[in-house]
Amino acid sequence: MKTLIILAHPSKYGFSRRIANEYAKGAKEKGMEVEILDLYQDENKQDFLIFDDIKSVPPDPSVTRMQEKITAADELVFAFPLWWFAEPAVLKNFWDKNMTTHYAYQYVSGKPVGLLLGKTARVFVTSDGSKMIHWLLLNPVKTIWWLARLRFCGIQMKSFVLFDDMFKRSEANKSNQLKKVFEIAKN
Numbered sequence: 001m002k003t004l005i006i007l008a009h010p011s012k013y014g015f016s017r018r019i020a021n022e023y024a025k026g027a028k029e030k031g032m033e034v035e036i037l038d039l040y041q042d043e044n045k046q047d048f049l050i051f052d053d054i055k056s057v058p059p060d061p062s063v064t065r066m067q068e069k070i071t072a073a074d075e076l077v078f079a080f081p082l083w084w085f086a087e088p089a090v091l092k093n094f095w096d097k098n099m100t101t102h103y104a105y106q107y108v109s110g111k112p113v114g115l116l117l118g119k120t121a122r123v124f125v126t127s128d129g130s131k132m133i134h135w136l137l138l139n140p141v142k143t144i145w146w147l148a149r150l151r152f153c154g155i156q157m158k159s160f161v162l163f164d165d166m167f168k169r170s171e172a173n174k175s176n177q178l179k180k181v182f183e184i185a186k187n
Contacts, residue, residue, distance in 0.1 A: 002033045003185075004073035008080040008091035015166060015174060016079045019111050019124045022089055022178045026185025037069060039090045049096045064100040075120050076155065082127040082141060095149060101128045104153040114154020121150050124181065131164045159184060 001022045005023060009016035017038075024034045033183050037044055044070070046062045079112065080087045099105070100132045132144050163169075163177055 001031070001037070001074045002072055003027045003075040003077060004069055005034065005036045005127070006091070006094065007036055007038045008040070008078070008088045008094070010088075012096055012143060014081065015126050016124070018174070018178060019126075019163075019181050020077070022181045023079070023122075023124070023185040026182040027075075030186050032075070035069070035073075037066075046093060046097050048093050055147055060097070063097055063100070065099065067100075067103055068118075070098065070116070075078040075122070075158075077122045077124070077126045078145075080126070082125050082161075085140060087125075087141075098151055099149070101165070112152055114152060117154040119155045120158045121155050122158050122184065124163070125161070126163045126166050128167045129164060131162065153167045157163065 003024075005020045007017060007020040011017065020036050024036055027034045039045070044066075046060075049057075051057045078087075078091070080091050086092065101107075102115075104116055105114050107113070123142075124136070125141060139162075140163070145160065146157045163182075170178070
């Protein structure tokens with residue numbers, strides 16, 4: 001079994017990176033093969049999707065490479081900060097470039113059918129905002145990730161964890177949260 005952790009945080013000190021590393025430890029202890037895919041590393045950077053005619057987009061070796069990683073994984077884990085109530089642009093671009101029609105989904109009789117069946121996902125999001133704000137706004141980030149992305153592609157979301165009020169958290173509290181991440185990875 002293989003876990004692919006997709007990390008979208010530019011800082012080597014960011015809490016999202018700490019989440020990715022802690023999840024990797026827990027998954028390895030469980031016996032999983034783990035790869036952390038840092039979208040800010042040069043070898044993982046992808047040009048933004050640009051085209052005039054979607055049917056004539058030239059083949060992109062970076063897409064082939066990323067789709068091979070996604071295909072090989074049983075579990076996808078996303079770790080990222082929330083900026084302006086969305087993921088960083090590098091992660092949105094990762095989705096736009098790699099979760100393409102005829103790879104991640106297709107339309108059958110006018111209805112979308114996910115093609116990445118059997119895969120599971122976990123989403124870990126950090127935010128300086130409070131859970132109350134997310135709740136009042138009907139948690140749009142969770143809904144988008146669950147319905148409009150993962151489920152659309154046939155991927156089952158196993159968990160969505162929001163770490164709110166990050167700027168208020170003490171280092172002891174952050175350490176306790178990382179222990180929870182480790183336990184989630186082991187289960």
